């Protein structure tokens with residue numbers, strides 16, 4: 001008998017006989033998610049955007065708000081200057097970003113192991129914990145969110161969802177689950193030495209969201 | 218790691234109790250963890266309801282585990298991952314080592330996984346001559362120290378910052394700039410960066426296996442899981458079969474409990490779902506993804522009371538709140554998993570005969586069950602191991618004789634009153650200051666703490682006296 005068969009046989013022997021049809025199991029699983037407000041935190045602010053900003057700020061993410069996608073390069077330039085960094089960034093090879101007018105900042109596609117700053121586009125924001133979500137894709141390398149010291153993320157306000165479940169629902173509705181879906185909630189950190197918090201472990205020490213009012217182009 | 222060939226539990230606990238540095242290190246981390254958890258729950262009034270739901274979700278999964286295993290396998294295979302099954306720790310080790318050899322791996326990066334420890338993966342990789350690079354900061358520390366984890370969330374919590382500085386100064390080139398935690402974290406980042414990018418295989422565990430998508434989920438704060446799983450050509454996941462959840466939304470319901478209970482945060486910095494290998498055209502990602510589903514005794518727990526233990530989401534809250542763990546730390550437990558959950562699980566993994574002491578090293582104060590986010594009745598499970606140990610005849614000797622004598626006296630009420638009354642009188646004579654510094658026969662107790670001298674008579678004597686007063690009113 002294969003290990004697979006042995007394990008399944010042992011599991012079934014332990015469970016004894018059960019009449020559950022797969023559809024009944026699914027119905028029971030769904031019922032366990034009923035009344036979600038009973039088991040999740042209440043929103044902290046009146047509007048989704050304010051709630052997102054409050055929670056993201058609480059985990060150490062900084063936020064800049066602009067009215068239009070075209071204002072992003074200038075916002076990036078401002079951020080780099082404020083951090084004392086040279087005006088040069090890796091930019092995610094997404095046409096929505098590369099097609100912008102990057103006059104004041106030198107851009108490149110390849111992400112160096114010690115990249116100082118990189119700019120990417122978030123798929124979603126989640127107000128509950130102030131998280132941003134990125135998905136892997138041909139024009140979305142995952143390492144862009146992990147190698148740089150400063151991760152600059154562009155997020156459209158209409159992509160902000162209230163709760164974690166709302167993001168989960170987009171996965172089942174859309175059908176296509178990406179290879180990697182990463183929820184990023186604040187900069188990388190660790191408490192591994194005596195439980196004391198140190199910001200900036202292997203991932204970025206800084207996460208900066210540029211919040212763009214309105215719809216995705 | 219197993220408890221075989223180690224000094225007895227008593228000897229290990231004695232050594233731990235005598236180690237003042239260890240005491241300092243444990244208090245610093247568990248104290249912080251306890252405070253942060255309390256603060257997180259104070260802003261989450263829904264915790265009790267969420268806990269009941271979390272318990273129900275895990276119970277539902279275990280009650281339908283065969284269904285969820287098959288569903289997960291089907292969806293993981295559809296995503297392009299290869300699924301392997303391992304009934305024992307040995308089978309699991311063999312599969313992972315074989316996959317590494319087939320990949321021609323010289324260097325393997327690992328993102329912390331307690332299951333990897335449970336199946337003895339570090340040793341197996343070393344035996345196969347494969348360089349293993351631990352990437353979680355705490356795992357990096359204990360790899361340099363040549364140790365095993367002493368906590369399931371903070372594996373290096375038994376080490377003070379001064380000790381970590383010594384290890385890093387000896388190993389890191391260049392050495393850390395200073396001895397404060399921030400400088401040491403920077404140093405580890407510098408040293409490990411190049412290794413992440415040059416590894417042939419990345420090995421991770423999984424906090425959840427998502428049945429309806431076939432994805433595995435890792436949660437970390439450092440970002441090392443993604444740097445472990447993205448650059449290498451091959452990603453191998455090892456996960457226990459109890460890690461299944463029906464869907465991503467179910468994982469989120471448990472995640473809220475896990476993070477608050479573990480670190481006092483609301484969410485970890487990174488919650489990542491890994492669904493198959495690199496897709497065509499993807500900018501990065503592994504070309505192969507393998508998932509090893511490990512049983513290693515879990516299926517045997519389904520039919521008895523230890524089934525409740527299969528709900529465990531490995532948050533570590535039970536050990537942070539355990540008076541025994543906070544005295545002796547994790548290594549004294551001798552198994553892969555320490556603290557209350559380890560005491561309940563180790564007999565399954567290593568056998569009761571070799572770990573029977575653990576169930577007795579418990580004060581039954583119930584704190585662990587009170588904080589457990591999935592309501593595992595840990596004291597009840599430890600009591601069940603005690604009963605089994607008696608029934609299996611493992612408790613012969615001193616304890617049996619003492620309890621036998623107590624039972625003989627207790628069955629005779631007149632004699633019991635006489636003996637216990639005399640005992641109280643004697644204790645009051647010894648403990649003139651109110652505290653007894655040492656006592657014959659129970660030196661194991663008074664060696665590390667004073668025993669309060671009884672302040673009055675026996676319960677029965679006082680009960681009679683109070684009844685007398687009542688009647689006189």
Ligand code: SF4
Nearest residue numbers: 529530532533535589
């Ligand atoms: S037994 Fe409960 S408290 Fe302990 S690690 Fe498991 S889930 Fe957490």
